[in-house]
Amino acid sequence: xxxxxxxxxxxxxxxxxxxxxxxxxxxxxxxxxxxxxxxxxxxxxxxxxxxxxxxxxxxxxxxxxxxxxxxxxxxxxxxxxxxxxxxxxxxxxxxxxxxxxxxxxxxxxxxxxxxxxxxxxxxxxxxxxxxxxxxxxxxxxxxxxxxxxxxxxxxxxxxxxxxxxxxxxxxxxxxxxxxxxxxxxxxxxxxxxxxxxxxxxxxxxxxxxxxxxxxxxxxxxxxxxxxxxxxxxxxxxxxxxxxxxxxxxxxxxxxxxxxxxxxxxxxxxxxxxxxxxxxxxxxxxxxxxxxxxxxxxxxxxxxx
Amino acid sequence: xxxxxxxxxxxxxxxxxxxxxxxxxxxxxxxxxxxxxxxxxxxxxxxxxxxxxxxxxxxxxxxxxxxxxxxxxxxxxxxxxxxxxxxxxxxxxxxxxxxxxxxxxxxxxxxxxxxxxxxxxxxxxxxxxxx
Ligand SMILES: Nc1nc2c(ncn2[C@@H]2O[C@H](COP(=O)(O)OP(=O)(O)OP(=O)(O)O)[C@@H](O)[C@H]2O)c(=O)[nH]1
Ligand SMILES: [Mg+2]
Numbered sequence: 001x002x003x004x005x006x007x008x009x010x011x012x013x014x015x016x017x018x019x020x021x022x023x024x025x026x027x028x029x030x031x032x033x034x035x036x037x038x039x040x041x042x043x044x045x046x047x048x049x050x051x052x053x054x055x056x057x058x059x060x061x062x063x064x065x066x067x068x069x070x071x072x073x074x075x076x077x078x079x080x081x082x083x084x085x086x087x088x089x090x091x092x093x094x095x096x097x098x099x100x101x102x103x104x105x106x107x108x109x110x111x112x113x114x115x116x117x118x119x120x121x122x123x124x125x126x127x128x129x130x131x132x133x134x135x136x137x138x139x140x141x142x143x144x145x146x147x148x149x150x151x152x153x154x155x156x157x158x159x160x161x162x163x164x165x166x167x168x169x170x171x172x173x174x175x176x177x178x179x180x181x182x183x184x185x186x187x188x189x190x191x192x193x194x195x196x197x198x199x200x201x202x203x204x205x206x207x208x209x210x211x212x213x214x215x216x217x218x219x220x221x222x223x224x225x226x227x228x229x230x231x232x233x234x235x236x237x238x239x240x241x242x243x244x245x246x247x248x249x250x251x252x253x254x255x256x257x258x259x260x261x262x263x264x265x266x267x268x269x270x271x272x273x274x275x276x277x278x279x280x281x282x283x284x285x286x287x288x289x290x291x292x293x294x295x296x297x298x299x300x301x302x303x304x
Numbered sequence: 305x306x307x308x309x310x311x312x313x314x315x316x317x318x319x320x321x322x323x324x325x326x327x328x329x330x331x332x333x334x335x336x337x338x339x340x341x342x343x344x345x346x347x348x349x350x351x352x353x354x355x356x357x358x359x360x361x362x363x364x365x366x367x368x369x370x371x372x373x374x375x376x377x378x379x380x381x382x383x384x385x386x387x388x389x390x391x392x393x394x395x396x397x398x399x400x401x402x403x404x405x406x407x408x409x410x411x412x413x414x415x416x417x418x419x420x421x422x423x424x425x426x427x428x429x430x431x432x433x434x435x
Contacts, residue, residue, distance in 0.1 A: 015356055019359045025307075087332065087338065088308075088339065089330070097342060097343065100349075100353045101350055
């Protein structure tokens with residue numbers, strides 16, 4: 001495969017390239033070598049929130065709005081993997097079936113665990129491939145539970161936090177760290193009772209957070225009734241314009257790349273260490289308490 | 305960790321429920337596979353496009369509607385047209401014995417009729433995916 005020549009039309013090749021980077025198979029680094037210079041034009045939106053909040057339904061309808069403006073849309077939908085069997089059921093496509101056959105759309109599902117190079121690295125890689133081959137907008141959907149899932153959306157240019165009516169106590173319980181990453185809040189299922197109350201609660205919660213130059217809007221929407229969607233698209237566009245104007249987008253991407261680099265380095269280092277002949281020995285000594293963990297780390301580090 | 309086998313489970317045609325498909329989806333998950341579940345009322349085009357974008361190792365469809373003799377060969381043809389004939393294609397559901405050979409001649413590598421233990425389907429998939 002000549003990676004450089006793959007375009008948005010070549011769905012089979014795109015799919016295969018993503019598999020390569022997802023599994024960090026031999027040769028996956030060449031994909032980057034060929035494609036990296038072509039990345040940077042896509043705008044990346046992260047969608048997160050509690051299970052069943054309507055993230056996939058919103059992704060579907062937002063994607064439809066973008067393709068009606070003739071944009072190519074890439075979607076990466078992440079679902080949890082069972083830590084016990086390593087298996088998973090990735091069901092986000094159920095809400096996006098009509099998009100499957102649209103030539104302007106590419107949808108990929110991923111399990112949250114078991115990526116050889118780490119989940120963030122795998123997701124980032126998939127994003128970069130979609131970007132390089134012609135996506136204008138990329139949407140990443142991940143359920144907002146667990147550190148690794150939340151880490152993912154941090155790599156996005158705008159983060160949409162999806163909530164639903166009656167979350168009340170759940171909002172209180174959500175770690176501040178999770179609420180803080182939202183750039184735009186959507187109270188989905190506004191057709192159900194209590195949406196306004198939740199909106200007020202979220203706004204109150206946000207008012208306690210450190211003030212940033214961007215004030216996250218809190219919007220009401222219904223993905224199934226197709227209400228309030230234009231407002232969400234407008235908010236995304238305002239956030240993008242806001243960041244582009246002040247050079248914030250550049251800063252944000254630099255910060256994200258720094259983290260990605262760090263993750264790749266960490267992974268490489270880890271593999272190197274595990275390959276060391278001394279590794280099992282040192283582990284043994286550590287277990288027997290003949291050396292302490294820092295001494296063990298130093299010993300291994302020097303052997304690399 | 306080893307790369308999990310990726311399987312698309314979908315239901316072509318117009319049948320009204322997807323109990324059987326869900327049972328097989330869960331069994332495959334419990335066997336350590338990554339199951340992309342696309343749900344009910346899929347057109348052959350949707351199934352094949354999803355299989356290509358997801359780069360699955362296997363397409364497993366469940367069918368009860370009786371339309372297998374038209375839908376399954378159509379899926380096979382679309383896989384061939386999409387340069388994806390290397391994806392293992394299997395089917396399960398209510399399919400009369402008399403139709404099985406015809407389906408096998410049209411790219412369906414295995415047909416699992418009601419009562420087939422899920423372990424049989426799982427083993428077949430494990431042994432026959434190309435990777
Ligand atoms: N009443 C109502 N139901 C909705 C709305 N949006 C989504 N739903 C329903 O909520 C359920 C979950 O929707 P999904 O889009 O799958 O939610 P999700 O957040 O992607 O779910 P997970 O990926 O499993 O965490 C489905 O039954 C949807 O039909 C809405 O605006 N109003
Ligand atoms: Mg979802």
